[in-house]
Amino acid sequence: MRIEAYTQVQQLYQTQKTTKAKQAGSASRTDQVQISSVGKDFQAVKAAVAGAPDIREELTAPIKARIQEGTYSVDNGTFAEKLLQKYEEMR
Secondary structure: HHHHHHHHHHHHHHHHHHHHHHHHOOEEEEOOOOOHHHHHHHHHHHHHHHHOOOHHHHHHHHHHHHHOOOOOOOOOOHHHHHHHHHHHHHO
């Protein structure tokens, strides 16, 4: 292989790279983001949900008290029906 041919090919590719870089640099464009009203509403709802507590104490406190007293019982039939209903909804 001749070394002169290799350097000529290399020089050819070098000139193409510099012209592409010059072309890209001359076009100065800026990116812009516009959020729709639905997106803004979604952000507001997401912020409201994030600010809400994970556990609603007004609902869980009576159940906790009944469990501690030993008076809380679960109806197996009702539980099974609700479990099957949720299963059907997920299918």
